[in-house]
Amino acid sequence: MPAVRAVLCLCALVSGVAANAAQAPDFEALAASARWQALMHVNPGATLRSIGASYVDDADFFLAPDGATDIEAELVATWQALKPKASPARCRFPARYRFLAEQLGWTEAAPLAHCHDYLEWREQMPIGQLVLVFPAAYLNSPSSMFGHTLLRLDANQDPDAVWLSRAINFGAQGGAADNSMFYIWQGLAGGYPGQFSVTSYVEKIRDYAFVENRDMWEYALKLDADDIDWVVRHLWELRGINFDYYFFDENCSFRLLELIKVGRPDAPLMTDLRFAELPVNTVRALYEADLVAQRRYRPSKAGELEALAARLAPAERDLAAALRDDPALTAADRFQAYAPVRRHRIAQVAYQALRLGHREGERDPDVARKSLALLRVIQRNDAPPSEPLTPPAAPEAGHGTQMAHIGAGRQDGREFLSFGYRLTYHDLFDPLAGFLPGAAIEGLDIGLRVDADDGLELESLDLVNIRSLAPRGDFVKPISWFVHAGLEQAPVADHERRLAGFLQGGPGASWRVDDLFAYVFAVGRLESVSRQRTDAALGGGAEIGLALQAQAVQWGVHARWLEFTSHFSRLRTGLTVNLPVSAQNALRGECSRETWRSEAVAGCSVSFRHFFD
Amino acid sequence: MKKLIIGAALLGSSMTASAVAPGGPGCGWGNLLFEGSSGLPAHMLATTVNGTSGNATFGMTSGTNGCDTSGSLTYSGDSLLAMNGVLEEVAQDMAVGHGEALTALTVAMQIDTADRAHFDSIMHENFAQIFTRDDVSSGEVMENIQAVMKRDDRLSHYVS
Secondary structure: OHHHHHHHHHHHHHHHHHHHHOOOOOHHHHHHOHHHHHHHOEOOOOOOOOOOOEOEOOHHHOOOOOOOOOHHHHHHHHHHHHOOOOOHHHHHOHHHHHHHHHHHOOOOOOOOOOOHHHHHHHHOOOOOEEEEEEEOOOOOOHHHOOOOOEEEEEOOOOOOOHHHOEEEEEEEOOOOOOOHHHHHHHHHHOOEEEEEEEEEHHHHHHHHHHHOOOOEEEEEEOOOHHHHHHHHHHHHHOOOOOEEEOOOOOOHHHHHHHHHHHHOOOOOOOOOOOOOOOHHHHHHHHHHOOOEEEEEEEOOHHHHHHHHHHOOOHHHHHHHHHHHHOHHHHHOHHHHOOOHHHHHHHHHHHHHHHHHOOOOOOOOHHHHHHHHHHHHHHHHOOOOOOOOOOOOOOHHHOOOOEEEEEEEEEEOOEEEEEEEEEEEEEOOOOOOOOOOOOEEEEEEEEEEEEEOOOEEEEEEEEEEEEEEOOEOOOOOOOOEEEEEEEEEEEEEEOOEEEEEEEEEEEEEEEEEEOOEEEEEEEEEEEEEEOOOOOOOEEEEEEEEEEEEEOOOOEEEEEEEEEEEOOOOEEEEEEEEEEEEEEOOEEEEEEEEEEEEOOEEEEEEEEEEEEEEO | OHHHHHHHHHHHHHHHHHHHHHHOOOOOOOOEOOOOOOOOHHHHHHHHHOOOOOOOOEOOOOOOOOOOOOOOOOOOHHHHHOOOOHHHHHHHHHHHOOOHHHHHHHHHOOOOHHHHHHHHHHHHHOHHHHOOOOOOEHHHHHHHHHHHHHOOOOOHHHHO
């Protein structure tokens, strides 16, 4: 033991000498290094707020008083704080310690041995593989409409039990009473602090894939154990540290890129301006930086059920629906006539359909009894493992998130040119690959027209336009809905259209046969037209339509009738055809006719639509 | 010596955590099969804000609220089963004969890779002895699993 102590002392002496020898490290050069910039979360120009300063909005993260804006001062303060042996600051900043030790040649044997909390926590952090996880869009929660991203830490590459892995999440830290609308408002306004958290991955699978029924995409990253060591050390430094949370740019996806950059500071991850950072663009950025090793698809429970049910013959599907309601039918000849393998498959669909509706909510003894009865049937009828599900096109294979269009048309005998821009993201007739069928989300969509008489006019400005066509089937009966708000030219008198502010929406139902959706909505509309005698009009009615979402072409027809309280009605009918000509380009033809009392405004247009990021 | 004391203290704290956790809301030995996930306030928050409640959710062995979501790598099989929603997935995997939940259980129970397929098939065969009732609790399921393992030559040494 004395010998060991002597060696330790010698080490301390040597490192002291080394530090003395390097009396004044070149702080300027060190502070400019990519790793220090990453550790400090310096904004390299990726967003417009405070370029060159740290994104961290928490005094606890900095050792120098002006550390947030002067990262060289922070480096000097860090050097002073971490240099002394057994310094408590080392336990707060293990990644900074590693940075200084490597740069300045500190060679202490066990420099963090006194950091019991860190070591205990660190012991439980697997360092085998870092994975970006992308639970796909979830229309029923506004803050998850574009999907969410998180990181996963696995014990090794190709892990056989990701249920035991760790999830690293960046999210707003709110109270349990917060609801989504308030969250979005606060998120946009920057009112929420965001923090990193570390939880168990099985909880995330449960929340996303089992309860919310979102498919999950898992992208294993090419970070080696050494890179991941940096990430995990730095994660500890971010424990309880607040960042500003902005829904549009400094959101979960953006923060994860910063964290990955700590492991790979040279990766070109934040070189571009990243406004409206969407999870899918984070995935694309990782592919572009050549950081993705492998992609894996984890279907939601609903997706799994749908796929397994599709493999049954129609008669088997009917039987599965019957078994779900009454498992006693498994004793009937109708079921027993099948071979054991078929019985297994049918009972499995019946079981999964039963559970789909009952994973949330109070425990129901009757459902529990039926569930176990079906499991016993599954168990008694052996079958080889099912073929794995074929994944749909991955989200990053989809068209770009922004879109510009230009076109021409004719309305009421007058020709016009049209052009416009949409910030985000996808409508029912845009190329489908990589997007959720039946889901449309549009934000900030501006359409302009020029004609000989009126010159340039605003045709429409959609602030938000969301449609969820959730098809009803044998096993699920979801509600479809839409909400749409903005400005548009609306017919207000014979042959006259005026710009109207509107908010409309309603619940509905939809059905799906292969690529064809049929839908019906109840519609409520509140409208306010400039320079009208009445300030606002309230209307109610209905909309019906068809939408075909095939890979080669998309088309739809719809009719919407509205009766307003101020004694007028409108009937709008429309036809849309969309023809993708390449991955990022499409041609679209549209015709519509809208009546004002008995007079109609009718027109058709064609446009070229280009998608980009 | 000092190291030993620290080790004991760490062990003590994590044992406390897992002893307390099963009694936590929506989680624990009282967890019945087909429980559903109601009464899990964290879920609402996770859905709406992609976030977590600010209550020490950093994978620490103490201070987590609700389920013992702490040492996921050091999960024993029983704390895994006690987690909300897991029991149901294990039941389905045992009925089918394989699956991710069952694999996670074998890893948590530290069953050798070479014995996992055997474990899966023994669990499948003895499904009726393990999931005895539709309101069996996670604690009973763990006892039943161990009883089945004790009767099997290849698996008995894991529970002795």
